[in-house]
Amino acid sequence: MNRVSSPALPSPGVETLLWRAVVVFRVAALAYVAVLILAAYRTYQHPAGGLAALAAMAGWTALMTVANSTEAGRRWPVVVADLAVCLTLTISSLWVQTHGQSHGGSTTLTTTWTAAPMLGAAIVGGPWGGAAAAAALGAGAVVTRQAVTADTVGSIVLLFLAGTVSGYAAQLAIRGEQRLAAATRLEAATRERERLARGIHDGVLQVLALVQRRGTEIGGGAAELARLAGEQEVALRGLITAPPAALAQPPAGRLARPAPTRGAGPAPPAGDAVGGGGRDAGDHRHDARRPARGGAVRRTNGAAAALDLRALLAPERSSHVSVSAPATPVPLAPDRARELAAAVRAALDNVVRHAGADARAWVFVEDLGAEVVVSVRDDGPGIPAGRLDAAAAEGRLGVASSMRGRVRDLGGTMTVNSAPGEGTEVEMRVPRGAEEAAWSG
């Protein structure tokens, strides 16, 4: 005999458990209704009708027990059909029971059994779904009683209360479960990333760094290999230290950018929110083998809107480009951070264009609290005095003027310092807005 071991079933979610509660309620309510009808059906205007209604309720209970245990049987159409059947059976009291009974002398045929679809509506539609179903049931009760008595009003108020409260509770439970699931996924992804990061650090990165060093020493064709190895090392390191993709928002400026001039390899996701500046005195006591964080710290207290400028600029690191910054995040409003990063990239592209692909460049980020200063320096031939002014006068400053425009749009200033043989230095100073000032420091 072939025994197939069944895979371990995941534990049922909150929604399944809530639907099971509806089924239990329906069966218990059916038992109660059965006792009431069996005790009283002889006094009905149509005793056979009473028994038929009870049979119908039992059949419907069985049907819904099966339906509610499937995914398809937990949707609006089923809930609405359920509600319709319950209302019909309730209103049938008018015909089955005597005039006195149906007009307040006795309970309706269905009593509390009709509340089951309301619980279903509460699970599917939250407090509003519960309230809507309660309204329908209330209307059914008024039709059956053919009057609005104090009793009916009391029942309807209770129905509304039960419908909205259970809807609200169901919604809370389901959302809580979704958040927990998301957090668990994120944790698993982070763990896996850390495991990979350790493995890659121990092997691939070391070898790439070594290839870079040896290749540079050998020179010639090997130097090109060395450069590629170095760039891949930086890119790979960025990739394993970046936040999980689910959290990272790709910076718009980067996506719109044409192919990088320096061939910097795959660009790691760079956008991430900013961690708080709280570093305590125990700062120096680091955990062994804690993976480098690369600015991927997420602040939890609602300031997730801030972007860390360092993280946006980190992908620019290469064998030719050095990026210096503080060890703590440099937070700016996301659009402003992206604009500033785009201006820095334009400056780096400019270095390649004017100083050649072999020129080195240094990006330096300073956080002065009230303003953020970014300078981009290169070791190229520099620009002769007066040529910048002349170019500006002729209106062909191109990239430089577009950079200046970007920085001016941010409320900042840009200065260019250069002399022949001294390289060129572009300094951008951008003030922080009132909102941003709260993030810094």
Next chain:
Amino acid sequence: MVRVMVVDDHPIWREGVARDLGEAGHSVVATAADGDAAVRIAAAARPEVVLMDLQLPRRSGVDATGAILAADPSARVLVLSASGEDDDVLAAVKAGATGYLVKSASRDELVAAVERTARGDAVFSPGLAGLVLGEFRRIAAGPDDSAPPLTEREVEVLRMVAKGLTARQVAERLVLSHRTVQNHVQNTLRKLQLHNRVELVRYAIEQGLDES
């Protein structure tokens, strides 16, 4: 000849660095593959310069740096680490390391850095200058007043180093001697390490560790 110890968890890397230093006439007196071994072996081998990777098994490079310097204050630690480990580099410098070189540095840069470290000079990369400057600004913005502030000249020098200027270029621009520039850079490190010790003591007192 400088007596060097190489601490790195990757054998290919250790051998490569040891060979480079050997060819340049220096003596690699010991190697270690993790932080624990580094502290033990350094006590016995007494290297002048420890080349320290930061991501190590068992005991972090930052921790090992502090322990080695506590046992032998005459030793010098040069951090040789990959880029992108900013927090750890800063922590290692606070713990007493006097230099930082990225792993992608050339052989000549490495040999020169080891020699300068042995002479007692600080070895600053642009990245380290940015980190140190940022750290002083962070301290200045906080409520803590125990940090000796940087002088204007020191800030000026660090900014230039962070922008990639060599010590010689900085000296030319500021019309100072090369030695004076070196002293400015070294002073910033000294102040940072001093502040770190004050912080440590304060932390210990707050935690009640001084009573035990």
